[in-house]
Structures are given as C-alpha cells and as structure tokens.
Amino acid sequence: MADYNALVGDIASEVNGFIGASVVDLNSGMTLATRSARPDFDLEVASAYNSEMVKGKFRTVEALGLSSELEDMLLTLSDQLHLIKLINKETFIYVAAEKSKTNLALLRTAVVLQFKKHGV
Template sequence: MANVEVSLKEMMTAVEGAMGAAIVDYTSGMALGTLGGGKDLDLIVAAAGNTDVIRAKVRTMEQVGLKGEIEDILITLGSQYHLIRLVKGRHGAGLFLYVVLDRARSNLAMARHQLKRVEADLEV
C-alpha cells in the first residue's frame, strides 16, 4: 500500500507526459498533496475547482436517475488532458486522483491504466 507522497510520485513518473498531480478530498475540496504544476498550473486552485466538477456530475446523475459510479472524468483542452479518477474502497472514500497531462506527449489509455493502478495501491 502506498501513502499520498508515494502515490503522487508514481503518478508523475509512471504517467507519460504528466505535468502535475494531486490527491484531493472532494468533501472539503482540499488537496492532501500535490506534485508538479507551476505558475501556469496552480494545483491547489485546480483541486478545489475539480471538486465542483465532481459534485455537479454526481448531482446531475441523481437528477436524471443514472445508476452506477463515476470511474473517471476527462477534460480535454487544446494542449492538455485533465484526468480525474475517483478513489473507491474504504481506504479512499471521498478522494480523487487528479493528473494534468501534456496532450502531445501522453497516451490517454495508458494514463487511465496507470491511475487505476495508483488508486488500487493508495492508502490514506
């Protein structure tokens, strides 16, 4: 099992093209940890904003009667992918993994696969 720091390092090294990563508590919007980012990518602000994205999607699913759980959410920009993966299980309930990818250098399918692996190993 991996802690927050190890999981962040794994997201940044194992996911090709990763520019920044965060592990976020979506009940509060607080990042438990971040790695990467920079002046053009404020991961603390992004963590809080993506909490709103998750809450809105959950609310919409309830309103339209969709069953099932969200695995991940993809936001595609011209030069980046923003990938959000909800953490399942008792060790990560209420958390999500967030990674920003350089679209030109990343493989989205592999990134999703790697995030699933990080999720499985995460223990908070």
C-alpha cells in the same frame, strides 16, 4: 489508507508529459497530496474547482435517477489531458499531462496500475 504522497509521486514518474497531480478531499476541495512538474500550475486552485465539477456530476447522476457509479472524468484541452479518477466517494485524484506526450489509454493505465500498487 494509502500513502497519497507516494501515489502521486509514482504517477508523476510513470506518466509521460506529466504536468501535475493531486489527491483531493471532495467536500472541502482541499488537497491531501500534490506533485507538480510546473511551478506555475496551481494545483490548489485546480483541485478546488475540480471538486465542484465532481460534485456537480454526482448531482447530475442523481437527478437522472441513474444507478451507475461515477468512476472517472476526462477533460481534453488543445494541449493537455486532465483525468479525474474517484478513489472513493469522498476523495479523488486529479492528473494533468501534456497531450503531445501521452494519450488517454496510457494515462488511465498508469493511474490504474498505481492504484493497484498502492492498494487504492
């Protein structure tokens, strides 16, 4: 099993405009590791709500009878990018970054490279 604290720490150092990241247990919505650059950015709340969104997407894929597997989800806000990337069917990582300091390609690349580095 990967060291999730090291994973989020390395993502924090690699993503320009990093706001926060958490590794989340999908079933409970509880965080397994967190790192935040902003004390007012509540990763516990974001993680719990994001787990419901991921579960909803799993239900959508099933309802549509798709054979595809969910890999990641992206939310774009006016000033932020939020990436949710599945680690496995029970766990995902959530990363938030400032939109003005990074872009989707750089954010995804940083996360994928750290997944490889940490054997995720």
